[in-house]
Amino acid sequence: MAYAKQIAALIFGLSFAAPAMAATVSCNTNIDGQPYQIFYDDAEPYYSSFRERIFSRNTCPGAVVVAFLTPELTPAERQVFCSNYDARTRSHSMPAQGRRDAYGRCVEPSRTCRLVNTTRDQAMDLVGLGEEAENRTLTSRVSSTVSAVTHSSGAMVLSGNAGTITGLLSSAGAAIGAPTMLAGAAASVVVIGGAVYLCGDED
Secondary structure, X not given: OHHHHHHHHHHHHHHHHHHHOOOEEEEEEEXXXXXXXXXXXXXXXXXXXXXXXXXXXXXXXHHHHHHHXXXXXXXXXXXXXXXXXXXXXXXXXXXXXXXXXXXXXXXXXXXEEEEOEOOHHHHHHHHHHHHHHXXXXXXXXXXXXXXXXXXXXXXXXXXXXXXXXXXXXXXXOOXXXXXXHHOOOEEXXXXXXXXXXXXXXXX
């Protein structure tokens, strides 16, 4: 009888402890029109906030989608990106460079970003160019048309017109994997954690 009471007490205690334990959960969403089921740890605050879990039941939280699309980055590094979300179609697209709302979604229209094919050395070359632009010591012919800022996440963000960004990537030996993103007048490059993202206005 005493043994049975101990088992009952243990089960009772676990029933209260369970919500605090980490659990792998899944959510469903569309990304660029394709359906995805994403698995994530709902106990990790950088994946989703309490507000997201309560009010984003119809689709994956924005922070979860950004994490899914940028697996090579740490949670802190991902803060430079927000989730592009179309409420009409309940669909996400590739992450964008911009401010987040409480759900990890872009606060304002932001440039869509894609990973560029580079080596770590090429990424560091771009960081060097960005630091020169920040310090106003960039002496190349594009110095007057490029701006750079170090984001709180540690990302180096270089911005300019499409021609300027193309020149910067070429000077670092980086291959442009998404040329259609340079169709717009303005573009930017985000260098974070040794990865390089090209951000622009897609057609």
